[in-house]
Amino acid sequence: MxxxxxxxxxxxxxxxxxxxxxxxxxxxxxxxxxxxxxxxxxxxxxxxxxxxxxxxxxxxxxxxxxxxxxxxxxxxxxxxxxxxxxxxxxxxxxxxxxxxxxxxxxxxxxxxxxxFNSIEQMKSKISPQEAESKALEYIGGANKSKWSSASREFGYVIEDGKAIPSYRVVVKTNAPADEWDTYVHAGSGKLLKKKNRVQYATGTGKVFNPNPVETQDSTSGLADNRDADSTALTNQLKSVTLLGLDGSGYLRGQYATISSKAKTYSATNTFNYTRANDSFEDVMAYYHIDTLQRYIQSLGFTNINNRSITVNTNGTTADNSFYSPATKALTFGTGGVDDAEDAGIIAHEYGHSIQDNQVPDWGQSAEGGAMGEGFGDYLGATYEDALTGNDTFGKACVGEWDAVSYSSSNPPCLRRLDENKVYPQDWAGEVHADGEIWSQGEYEMAQAFGRDVATKLILQSHWSLTPNATFNDGAKAIKQADVLLYNGSHGAQIDAIWAARGISTQ
Ligand SMILES: [Zn+2]
Known part of the structure; x- marks a missing residue:
């Protein structure tokens, strides 16, 4: 032998x-x-x-x-x-x-x-499947839609001279895009340790913040001119920090994954472009969506659209942009001013994805659809206001730069949030126009309570709603959210604000 x-x-x-x-x-x-x-x-x-x-x-x-x-x-x-x-x-x-x-x-x-000195003996050994379930529990990814793959292997972890029989379970999650390396005790199923292998990178870039008309406080010298650069537009670029990048050099990260024809890439995560370059819109979409999601989380909500949303800028030649409930992705168009050159438009579209995330099939009824458009405008207008401080130029107006190519008002607006439309007499039967009834009520809440309180009330209220909810349901849910979050302390003002729009909170 x-x-x-x-x-x-x-x-x-x-x-x-x-x-x-x-x-x-x-x-x-x-x-x-x-x-x-x-x-x-x-x-x-x-x-x-x-x-x-x-x-x-x-x-x-x-x-x-x-x-x-x-x-x-x-x-x-x-x-x-x-x-x-x-x-x-x-x-x-x-x-x-x-x-x-x-x-x-x-x-x-x-x-x-x-x-090591000894090998820990187990009374019984759990199965690889049981280890995987335990690991998913520990990382909060038990919901199947949140993770895409898991691998498991039996082996040992040595701690204090003792070899502990264990399973290593590696899980890739989708929301957010993390990769968890977990170790589960093969006898008890107890978590030994876990580590997120995805290391986020920080980059820099140049954006309009929120848009060149707002930051210049006028439209003077600002024209689309078929996506051409100009000194006036280049002067409005602001340097920003890009957070949550996955380090691949592409604009992919915790809350946005840019998937556009420009295939924007920088080995050093430095994304400085002027607006004529298609990569500029990629940077805009990444930065503003990331900033909005971080804002939502700063309000205490970690379960609202907390995922890396796929975004295609310059994805259609129409002067339109859309959110697809089927693919859960955003597409921005290039007609007129490129839509993704205006943070107000980006925020509006992101608003649709937020609602779809909170209420699947949102907006089946005409009033539900109008609440959807109104909320998007609210999100855009309050974001623009927050970025321009106490500046009154551009108040109650969303998308000043996008609107340069089709509006002659000063400032130009995609839509306004102070048209004083009242329900039901001003109902037009078109979701965007009717959305102005809804957006004004929400916007006035932000003027009365501040952006943070108003946004918390509105986001909290969405969970009460259904695909066919009405304006009345929406207003009741906001009032209820105020009771839950603030003991009803804003109740009287909420009643008055919505009564002015012809909408009862009862
Ligand atoms: Zn919309």
């Missing part, structure tokens, strides 16, 4: 010898003048070296706790990699490498090896 075994090893060594002669197979001519290097068996060298220095690296003399992984041969050296194992199962992430030069000398050992 022993003889056969030795013979077997001898044969494999011979094979390894034949395979580890990379220089002998070099292209003729390229290495013709270089001295021929004697082939070496790097793994044998590494094995021998570790055995001779076993005590230095706290290894058993026979290396029984190491499993060979790979030998990488390069022209300069070979690299032999081992995995620490216990009874054939990995000690997770613990490896050793030995660097062997072309002369067959071990130059360097890098070791993660962790010695």
């Amino acid at each position: 022993t003889k056969r075994k030795n013979l077997f090893i001898a044969v494999t060594t011979a094979i390894a010898l034949t395979l580890s002669i990379p220089i002998a197979f070099a292209e003729p001519g390229i290495n013709a003048n270089q001295p021929q290097t004697k082939a070496i068996d790097a793994k044998s060298v590494a094995d021998q070296h570790l055995k001779e220095h076993a005590s230095k690296y706290q290894l058993p003399d026979d290396l029984s706790s190491l499993q060979f992984v790979t030998t990488i041969d390069t022209e300069a050296a070979s690299y032999v990699r081992y995995q620490q194992v216990i009874q054939g199962a990995p000690v997770f992430t613990k490896q050793i490498t030995v660097t062997v030069d072309r002369a067959g000398k071990a130059l360097l050992v890098v070791s993660d090896y962790v010695p």
Whole structure:
């Protein structure tokens, strides 16, 4: 038996010898003048070296706790990699490498090896499926729509000299786009540790913030001119920090994933473009959506559209943009001023995705549709106001820059939030026009209570609503949200604001 075994090893060594002669197979001519290097068996060298220095690296003399992984041969050296194992199962992430030069000398050992005194015994072992369920529970991703894949492996974690049998479960989640590395006790199912492997990167970029008409306080010299650059427009660019990037160099991150034809990329996460460049709209969409989602979370809501939304800027030549409840993605058009050059328009569209997230099938009824458009305008107008401080130019107006190409008012507005339309006499039967009834009530709440309180009341109220909810239902839900969040302290003003729009809160 022993003889056969030795013979077997001898044969494999011979094979390894034949395979580890990379220089002998070099292209003729390229290495013709270089001295021929004697082939070496790097793994044998590494094995021998570790055995001779076993005590230095706290290894058993026979290396029984190491499993060979790979030998990488390069022209300069070979690299032999081992995995620490216990009874054939990995000690997770613990490896050793030995660097062997072309002369067959071990130059360097890098070791993660962790010695241990005992192996914890389990009464019973949970199944890989049970370990996966536990891991999903621990990361809050038990809902299937929130995670896309999971892998699980049995092995060991060593803590305080004790080897703990465990499962490593790696889960990719969609909302947000994280990758969790979790370790679950294979006996008790208890969480040993977890770590998010996605490291977010911070970048910089240039944007209109919110749009050039608002920041210049006039339309003077600002014209679309078929997407051309101009000094006046370039002067309105603001440098901003881009948060939550995934570090790939693309505009992909925690709350937005840009998927546009420009394929905007920067190895250094530096995204400085002027508006004539299609990548400019990509930066606009990324920055403003990320900022809006962070604002929503700052109000205490971590479950409203908390995902990385796919955005296609310059995705249609129409002067229109849309949210698709089927794909859950946003598309911005290039007709007139590119829609994604105006943060008011970006916020409006993001508003649709927020409502779809809070109330699936939102806006089946005419009044529901009008509440949808009104909320988008509210979100856009209050965002613009927050960015321009106490500036009265552009108050109660949304999309000043987008509207330059079709409005002659000063400032130009996609729509206004102070048209004093009253329900039902001003009902027009068109969702955007009728949305002005709704947006004004919400906007007046922001003037009365401040943006944060009004936005909290409105977002909280959405959860009460149904796809066919009416204006009256919407106003009642806002009043109810005030009772839940603020003990009804804004009740009288809420009644008055909505009564002025012809809408009862009772
Ligand atoms: Zn809309």
